[in-house]
Amino acid sequence: LDYQHVQVPFEITLWIMLASLAKIGFHLYNKLPSVVPESCLLIFVGLIMGGIIYGLNDRSPPVMDSDIFFLYLLPPIVLDAGYFMPSRPFFENIGTILLYAVVGTIWNVFGIGFSLYGICQVKAFRLQDVSLLHNLLFGSLIAAVDPVAVLAVFEEIHVNEKLHILVFGESLLNDAVTVVLYKLFRSFCEMPAIKSVDVFAGVGKFFVVGLGGVLVGLSFGFTAAFTTRFTKDIRVIEPLFVFLYSYLSYLTAEMFHLSGIVAIISCAMGMKRYVEANISLKSHTTVKYFMKMWSSVSDTLIFIFLGVSTIGENHEWNWPYICFTVIFCLIWRALGVLVLTFFVNRFHVNTITSKDQFIIAYGGLRGAICFSLVFLLPDFHRKKLFIAATTVVILFTVFIQGMTIRPLVDLLAVKRKRESAPTVGEQIHIRFLDHLLAGIEDISGHWGQYYWKDKLEYFNSKYLQKILLREYDQPKSSIVLLYEKLERKHAMELAQAGQLGHGPAHPSFLSSDRTVITDQKLEDTLNPAVLDNIQEILARNLYRIRRTGPAYNRHTLPGDSEPAERAKEILILRHKSL
């Protein structure tokens, strides 16, 4: 037996296997996941495992290594989040999100830090040796809302898109602030005296860390898009580039002490559109599948490790400090959201309701990032107290808040996500309004979001697409794309139906109504009621749309394209005959 030799890959594989099996286990009982969030169950599994390890070895189980967390477990989750980020609501609310992420986080850090310092002054609590700087350092790591925890809980409660993007966007973008403040206070702790220059340098760093991350991410994203132009002959390695470049952007940002999370998100958002157009359909399925797979495994591992690391002798218990930390975390977040939303609502027509504000404040879950940061603290005599307080805050937010947020959302009747995708009519109207508003802003001289969006779109189609897309063609209208998607799905389900014909009798077969069979595959993305209508209208009219190519071309005679036209006509007729 030669265990030493294969130990590292063997144990990694076993941990991943454990995580995957745990996931399967939960989903075997359909009722469990609907009551308790998966994150809680996983922490629970971790606690049990930690207890077993502790009981068997009689020493603390291994703690999740901060390096492993930041270098290997976090990037897949953030990449997945960035790649599947709904870009429209994100950019529509970018101002509010940034306000929450930057001002809100600073507010929380200083609020929690100073009020905990106040608690430390009470003699009865025996905490007088914790300095203001240490309290601020602790505040900087405990203030940040955790994207992993937020994602795990909000994915299951289906609140409306705006509310979701506000909480989730904040949790992602506050990374830049957290990195700066945490490193600033850490270096202050080690400095003998703090000059005012250092404070100003810290303020300047915000912009460097945040904008630097965006720049690094975008440059890697565009390089990735450019690279996928040349993969026509070796389709199998296409997915690789998506992962390699985004991971490189994260690592490069971390290397220069920029915000890795911001970098990987910009990279994913920047490349998505071009990569999707360049790579084959199968490659894209693989990319999406693997992203989801990796992120869900990472997520599972993080929560299990959180549970395992909780057990042990790393904690120093001090009731007042820990209780007041939980209380201050709740109070300062609530206050911050109230004050900031007050200002946001004054400048917006589409205001944030008080119910939404409550959910934003209540959804401020803490997670593995705080946990990893507290273990990265330099050694000082009260570190174990900080670890204990962080653990309690994480468990409190994940368990108590995470488990009660769903009933609360039901109780308050918070506006939910609409289940159906926008209809073609809606899409046309949205597009039309965008153009209209861009025009109005242009005339009125107000450079608002529509103006910039229009300019960006122009820049994109004029320059970027030409460089980054493989076969640059007239950009297809999104309606034509939707029609193509419908047709593809329809064709697939026709084949599927033939296939089902001799499998076990499928429920949809019991009704011979065609609509039922048709929408069986489509109901996840399209409102079934309008589906047939859309298809008929499109099939009747799309032929004209398709013909709107350039009518005159210097290099081809008009007659040249006739056979192709005839073939088209035949195909479309055949489609209609369906």
Added chain:
Amino acid sequence: LDYQHVQVPFEITLWIMLASLAKIGFHLYNKLPSVVPESCLLIFVGLIMGGIIYGLNDRSPPVMDSDIFFLYLLPPIVLDAGYFMPSRPFFENIGTILLYAVVGTIWNVFGIGFSLYGICQVKAFRLQDVSLLHNLLFGSLIAAVDPVAVLAVFEEIHVNEKLHILVFGESLLNDAVTVVLYKLFRSFCEMPAIKSVDVFAGVGKFFVVGLGGVLVGLSFGFTAAFTTRFTKDIRVIEPLFVFLYSYLSYLTAEMFHLSGIVAIISCAMGMKRYVEANISLKSHTTVKYFMKMWSSVSDTLIFIFLGVSTIGENHEWNWPYICFTVIFCLIWRALGVLVLTFFVNRFHVNTITSKDQFIIAYGGLRGAICFSLVFLLPDFHRKKLFIAATTVVILFTVFIQGMTIRPLVDLLAVKRKRESAPTVGEQIHIRFLDHLLAGIEDISGHWGQYYWKDKLEYFNSKYLQKILLREYDQPKSSIVLLYEKLERKHAMELAQAGQLGHGPAHPSFLSSDRTVITDQKLEDTLNPAVLDNIQEILARNLYRIRRTGPAYNRHTLPGDSEPAERAKEILILRHKSL
């Protein structure tokens, strides 16, 4: 700048990136890959990079670590090879393959070892300090044909299926022999005296190492199949299990000093059938894609590293030893193939032609496995000579043999692989003959391959499928499956054609003939001429086949299924109207 922190993942990512970019680069010029095998080009890139590193640092560039090779680079390639192994020709020729792999490899090891020992006795060569045992040890590592190198070259020359499986199967299965002989001679080298017991123990080990590998692999494979029964609610982690279990089988086998390659191949071949039936179509696409991706990246990395590691000061040059090694490798392999094939041909009707024998002998390429093994040798004063000889043999076989094998195959007019998949008629006949031969063997009392195949199939459908498959149903006839595949492809290409209608004019559109459009997607797997015929015949007759379910059921009334039947009828009519 904090490079230390991210060094490990950053450098790994950069190496993979380099490999991927090198692959893209070669395929940009279409003519290059058709003249020079990719493996040669990659070694060349590695040589240049090694030269640069050597020139800049003035010391030997880093050598490929044997642990990295065996634990991380080799498994993906072997997994890919096992998963996509054509099982029919493999099992049909298993006897011949095993003969080449076991007897042939032993023949080569002792042949090369003893004759090199003879060379060492010549005083003029100054090699008298190399003992017989060291020569045999060297023979055991240099004798093994390398699956990675064979795959890289044979994938491009498209010889007939039998010839391919003979060389490739041998290169995979000889791992068990190599492992045993290498470890045996290594431990003999360290022993003061060798007893005859040790030699017998070595012979016994063959069976333990080989059969143990098969057992470990099959048990992990069946566990994997069993696990994928329960992944219905979380499709995204399905692909993970395929990779995790096969990797675990490899690591477990390595841990117990069994043959990891044999284990992972048995695992992949064992689970493939059941996993494919259990997981969703998208998961399966992901599995196939990722396997190909990983194996091609691993393959690229191995050849680049081979090139890099060649440069440096690890070599001790001795003309006679190195030249005679190359010559003996060629001679003993040629002799071995001739002698073994003589015996094989006496017992088979379908003989191996002398052209095929030549290609088998000539295709015995050496590669990274030899290279990693020679670096794993215990330190002794002539190790550098062995390293030099191994490097020369690898470069000779990969460059000279790899580059000339394609012209030789053309020159000898070796039978090529048939480009089209078997037609339905052929499939029916093959199936019929299998049953017939199994019956004949059963009656005559001869327990040949058809008898065992039949028994295995019976065991599979009677027990294994019930345990391992998610929804156990009557096994579908392969003809029905083929028809389904055709229908799905046809549906897809209909949708595709509608999509192509407003892209740039596609060549296939210029002809309005329907067949051309149809086979555009299918030509890779099906002979276009027979395609339309098959589809028409099947569409006319399949309705009857589909109906052959159980006519009587205790739990349903005959009338129950009528609406479903009607729906089927409608669907089939619609299919026909296409």
